[in-house]
Structures are given as C-alpha cells and as structure tokens.
Amino acid sequence: GAVPMCGVVGDTELFDYFAGAQVTAQALAGLPKYPTVNWSDIVAQVTGTLFTDFTVSPIPNITTTPTGTKYASVIENLTGGPRPMFDLGFKSGGSFAYVWGVLGSDGTVNGILNKSTLDTNRFTYTIEGDAAGSTALNNSVLKLTAVPDANRLRRDGLRWIPKANGEFKIPVVTLHTLGDLYVPFSMEQIYNKRV
Numbered sequence: 001g002a003v004p005m006c007g008v009v010g011d012t013e014l015f016d017y018f019a020g021a022q023v024t025a026q027a028l029a030g031l032p033k034y035p036t037v038n039w040s041d042i043v044a045q046v047t048g049t050l051f052t053d054f055t056v057s058p059i060p061n062i063t064t065t066p067t068g069t070k071y072a073s074v075i076e077n078l079t080g081g082p083r084p085m086f087d088l089g090f091k092s093g094g095s096f097a098y099v100w101g102v103l104g105s106d107g108t109v110n111g112i113l114n115k116s117t118l119d120t121n122r123f124t125y126t127i128e129g130d131a132a133g134s135t136a137l138n139n140s141v142l143k144l145t146a147v148p149d150a151n152r153l154r155r156d157g158l159r160w161i162p163k164a165n166g167e168f169k170i171p172v173v174t175l176h177t178l179g180d181l182y183v184p185f186s187m188e189q190i191y192n193k194r195v
Helices: 013-028 036-050 066-078 086-091 095-102 131-140 186-194
Strands: 051-055 061-064
Touching: 013 036, 013 066, 013 095, 013 131, 013 186, 036 051, 036 066, 061 066, 061 086, 066 086, 086 095
Parallel strands: none
Antiparallel strands: 051 061
16 A cells, blocks of 8 residues: 655645745735746845744744735635644744745746746635635736646656556555645645545
C-alpha cells in the first residue's frame, strides 16, 4: 500500500494556488493588475498594506491589518475552506511565510517548464461574511491562463510535472495536516475529486 503524507497530490494546482495568493494580495492592496513577474517591485507595498507584523524568524508571527484579515479569509478558502488550525497555521505556524517567499513566479516552476502553467481562472475568491467585498475582489483580480501544453508529455511518455490521476493498483490512504499552507489541505480535495 501507500500513504502519501502532506503530499502535492494536486500537482500543478499547487502553483495555481501560489498565483492566486499573489494576485489576490495585489488586488486587496489596491494595486493594478500587474503580471506576476513584477512581484519584486511591489512586495514591500503589498506586505505593508496587509500586515502590521510579518516576522519569520526566530518565532513566526504574522499580524494582519483589517485588509489583511480579509486576505487571510481568502487564503483559508483557497487552501481548503474553514477548518481547525487554519489561524494558527497562518499567524504563527511558519508555513505561510514560505508561500509569501515563492510569490512572483513566472509560471515555469523554477525552469522545469518552458512555458507558464499558472491558471487562476477556476478560482472564485471568497472573503467570509463579505459578499460585496468578494464580488469586488473577483472583479478586480488579475486572471492568469496557462500556456496550452505547458506541462506537455516528454519523449518518455511522462510529464515534466507528473499529474496525479487517482488510478490505484494498491491500497492508498492519504494524510494531511490542516494548518500547512505551503502544501495545503486543498491538495487532498483535488485528489479526492480525481479519484
């Protein structure tokens, strides 16, 4: 049998989540629809708008502004929805700082692919308890579309980033922490749909 634990069982969808985290941060910070490659030019401004404290080390501590609290709600919904441990994972678990550190990707997954695989078109961003704010966010956020066949088959029949298809030949049980935001619980939800 097999037991994937906290695995990237949603494959390229993990990178879509990172892109969604970035474009919603930009939109909530009131910045125009910048392409992802300009993240380094705006990260300080976005961070200052969303957080009053973004301490990564030695003990993680993230404190949000009112706008940042809305952003945390968006991240909660992107990563699997309301659940125990989300707040702890976001504010002091340390994993969200890693998400913040990888934003600004060009979609080639550090050069593994030749073209961008980022696609945020399927996301509907939700700010819990704020229907008008959610609508405004969805209307203002940059939508990214993957380049067709960015994760094409190689000559050996495999993909550059393997696709998890949910076809089992042995027993499989998966486990996933609820507070991890770098490889979030939503990976399990994606995997469950495929299976």
